[in-house]
Amino acid sequence: MAIFRWGMHFDPLAHLRQIQRELDRVSWPWTAGARRIGGGTYPPVNVYESDAEVVVQCEVAGVEPSDLDVSITGETLTVKGIKKPLPREEELNFIRRERGSGEFTRTVVLPNEVDAEKVEANLRDGVMTIRLPKKAAGKPTRVEIKG
Amino acid sequence: MAQDKSVKVKTTVSAAEAAEDAFSPLVDIYEKDDGLVLVADVPGASKGDISVQVDKGVLTLAAEARFDVPGEAYSRTYLSFEPGRFFRAFALSDEIDRDRITATVSKGVLTVELPKAEAARSRKIEIKVLE
Numbered sequence: 001m002a003i004f005r006w007g008m009h010f011d012p013l014a015h016l017r018q019i020q021r022e023l024d025r026v027s028w029p030w031t032a033g034a035r036r037i038g039g040g041t042y043p044p045v046n047v048y049e050s051d052a053e054v055v056v057q058c059e060v061a062g063v064e065p066s067d068l069d070v071s072i073t074g075e076t077l078t079v080k081g082i083k084k085p086l087p088r089e090e091e092l093n094f095i096r097r098e099r100g101s102g103e104f105t106r107t108v109v110l111p112n113e114v115d116a117e118k119v120e121a122n123l124r125d126g127v128m129t130i131r132l133p134k135k136a137a138g139k140p141t142r143v144e145i146k147g
Numbered sequence: 148m149a150q151d152k153s154v155k156v157k158t159t160v161s162a163a164e165a166a167e168d169a170f171s172p173l174v175d176i177y178e179k180d181d182g183l184v185l186v187a188d189v190p191g192a193s194k195g196d197i198s199v200q201v202d203k204g205v206l207t208l209a210a211e212a213r214f215d216v217p218g219e220a221y222s223r224t225y226l227s228f229e230p231g232r233f234f235r236a237f238a239l240s241d242e243i244d245r246d247r248i249t250a251t252v253s254k255g256v257l258t259v260e261l262p263k264a265e266a267a268r269s270r271k272i273e274i275k276v277l278e
Binding site (some may be wrong): 044045046047048049050051054055057059060061062063064086092093094095096097098099100111123124125126127129 | 173174175176177178179183186188189190191192193212214215216217220221222223224225226227228229253254255256
């Protein structure tokens, strides 16, 4: 689900979110400070960028490396995976169930073209870090004008 | 490589754990014949960063998510999570044997086993037929 290209810090709802947080603080003081997680697009991702590379991080707690698939097509990075259910889940007598399981796909439009051959992905304690070196900026190609 | 993934369970809380500004981890809890199992997602936290404590009938999960975040040279193009603290507390029923609670962590998933006290387990009562 590639929506738009990142590159600017523009959140049209930022102000509303701030108001919502303030109202939450007043209405439910016992939850003040406790930041809620979950409920958004899974997995959550962070995108960082330097002159040399783009770094994408995602939270995939409990997902095996063999169940993750990272691919790059042009300027689009796709992370696919399966969060496996608990063993013999259908037989379990759940009292509370919030974690969820199943297949997921997340697409990130990269701010730059990257060198797909040199991309590295590391998974540690349920956080995957993908390092994508930017393609060296090529010299502008001069187009010969005939006539 | 056999790794010790067990998390030490303390039976007293030394100091009030600050829940302020912490993330509430998502959990699954299910019941087995001999106890309850609590599974919590704590991405970014490894064994040394997790504390599971029981005090006055309250089970407290606290974990520190530590993952390397690119430095100052990197712009934050899009952020939806950050390193930080996970914290959540649960009231334990008296049926749980507090001294036998064990916890393990693997791939950012914390599993806490809460065995039922012997007296609280359901047992089959034999019916004797009186002649």
